[in-house]
Structures are given as structure tokens and as C-alpha cells.
Amino acid sequence: MLDKGTIELPIPVTPKRLKYYSSTAQTTAIMRHNLKWAKTGKGSPRFQFFYLMLPCACNQRCRGCFMGQDKSKLPKELDGPFFNDRDLQAICGFAKKHGAQAAVHSGGGELFTWPGAFDYIERIAGFGLRMMVFTNGTLLTPADIKRLNELEVALTVSLRDTAEKPHNEIVGYPGFRKSMATIETALTEGMHLDNRLAVEIPVIQSNEGRIINDLLPVLRVLGIVPMIEEYILTSTSQTERRCAHSFAQARAFFKRLASKDAQLGIDWAPESGQRMIGEPKCRRPLFSFCVYPNGEIVNCPTDMQSHGNFRRESLTGIFYSRRFRKALSGYSLCPCSKFYTGGDEDIPPNLPQHLKES
Ligand SMILES: C[S@@+](CC[C@H](N)C(=O)[O-])C[C@H]1O[C@@H](n2cnc3c(N)ncnc32)[C@H](O)[C@@H]1O
């Protein structure tokens, strides 16, 4: 991990939030607004950001990748073209008009395998939007990171472990040092000072100790936003299910995270339904949407509930429909991983099969 000996930054008292993406009081206001709008149909919906999924290839094969990149079993919705200028004009124009500040790249693969990546980010900026990019960080040069910083991109670098050997084993590529170098360069560029640098890591049984004892304190001291999250389960494979937490383990994990943060002077208590540090119970379909290359507009990148297809209907037709308003009003929970519960009695009885204990 990074050399703690050279760090002299003070530990912040309030947890940092990632620009454009993290939940804030504004997120709560957007959700309240949308639920009210869904009831009355008066006015218009609002969004914090939207996901634009791209048919990018990937140079890694991370075990359990929710985009199926490790199994060559990609979601059928990725089967479509890269968005052209007309698509971008329609989607970005609609999103911006409805309050969105940013577009998010969260898959289908690694954005920087695509030679058009920088042109794409610049075109998004041309619509007055910023980008939050999830990246494994292995393909970025220092000059690329400088350019991303100039474009005010928020960067989330994805790791699978803090130790090189298990990380490389899990991602199926010797990328650990390259991911680390990207984090170092982003720090040198000062992206963390503008809350535009995060590290994402899915927690599994084998990395949880290092996440609590090494990763969290180092990220806090460095001023990088920790995006520590429960492992999303998209497969019924016993191996993948066994490496994920049980509900009891998730409960213990969040308590230990909170207690480590308390030692660092940062106070928070786990909340029922929480699956990521620093975030409340996930209600992302109430303040964002996700567009796939085949035109499908879905709830979230891991929940493929379709609101309609923008290649067949207008965006206004989709988002101002009774169907969309009903989806908002009826939204409760669409869990994709284990999450924090106060006790076994809090575990919802009607969970999808893949989240039932193995
Ligand atoms: C699908 S990747 C695409 C972007 C890029 N290739 C990357 O890895 O950052 C988007 C994010 O999803 C995370 N992710 C993938 N599979 C996951 C899983 N099973 N559970 C939790 N997060 C996962 C990755 O670690 C990454 O932060």
C-alpha cells in the first residue's frame, strides 16, 4: 500500500464525499421531490446523475464482476453501439434539463480500453456535465490523469485487495502496481483536494481484515474517499456465494468499520440497509437512471428493471409516463448484495434467491 511514512496530512473530522456521486442532503431533497412528483405528476422529475453504460472491452477479469466480464457473459443490454452525437445530445440534454450534474461510467468494461474515451469525456463536458469514472486504473498514463483532472472528472480506482498477490489473482491480471501508480498520480494532481478521488473495493471474507486495518485508515489520512462496499452477487456459483459475507458477517463488518473510523475521529453509526461506507440504504433508482447501449433505460446498473427504450420512445415519453411514476412510488428495495441489518429479525423475508444464505 502507499508509504504511510511520508504522509503529513491531518485526519479530517467529517468523512469526505465524492463529488457528483455520493449521497448528500441534496440527494435526499431530490428523492423527496421525485416521490411527491410521482404522486401528483405536476412539475418534473429531477436527477443527481445518470449512468451511461458502454460496450467497452476489459483488460481484467475480476472474479464476480457484476458486468459478467469474468465469464464472457455480458448483459444483453450491452449489445448495442457506442452512443453517437445524436444519442448523447438527447440523453445529456434531457438529464441536464432535469438537474443532473454528471454522467457516470460504471461499465460494461474498462473505459480506457476504448481509443475514443477522451473524446467521449470531452463531448460530455461539452454538454455542461462532468463525469465520474470507475476505472481499474491500469491503462492510464500520468498525462491522461492530468487531462482527466483538467476535465474535472471524479475518478474511482477499483481494487480487490490491498496486497499485490491476492489482488492480481482476483482480477486475473498483474495490474496492482499500475492501479497504485494511478492513485499516486491522482494524488499528485490534487484530485483528492477537490473530492474527486475515491478507491472502490468490494469486501469479501478474505480481504475484510486488511480493509478495516490498512485501507480505511490510509484512505482517511490521504483524503481519498473510501468506497468500501458489500460484494454484489450476480452468480449462483457456490464459490462466489461463499466468498461473500453472510448477513451476520456484514453486520459485524460495518460495526468494525464504524469503530475504526471512530478511532480516527470520524463518527457514524451503521444504518439498516446500508451496503456501502458513507452511504445510507441504497435508493439509487429514486435519484438516478441508467442507459444501456441497446437503448434500455433501467433502474441501476445492477438492477435491470426497464423503464423503456429510448431508441423506440422519446425520453420525455419514458420519464413522464405513468409507468415511471408508478415505479418511483412503488420502489422499496432491490438488493444486489448483503447489507447491514440491526439483527436477524431485520433481514427481509422475501429476498431474491441469490441473497439467501447458502
Ligand atoms: C463493473 S466495473 C467497470 C469499471 C471499471 N472497469 C472498474 O473496474 O472500475 C464498476 C465497479 O463495479 C465494481 N464491481 C464489479 N463487480 C463487483 C461486485 N461483484 N461487487 C461489488 N462491486 C463490483 C468494480 O470494482 C468497479 O468499482
Ligand code: SF4
Ligand atoms: S476491471 Fe471492472 S469491468 Fe473489468 S472485470 Fe474488473 S470490475 Fe469488471
Ligand code: SF4
Ligand atoms: S441493485 Fe438496488 S441495492 Fe444494488 S446498487 Fe442498484 S439500487 Fe442499489
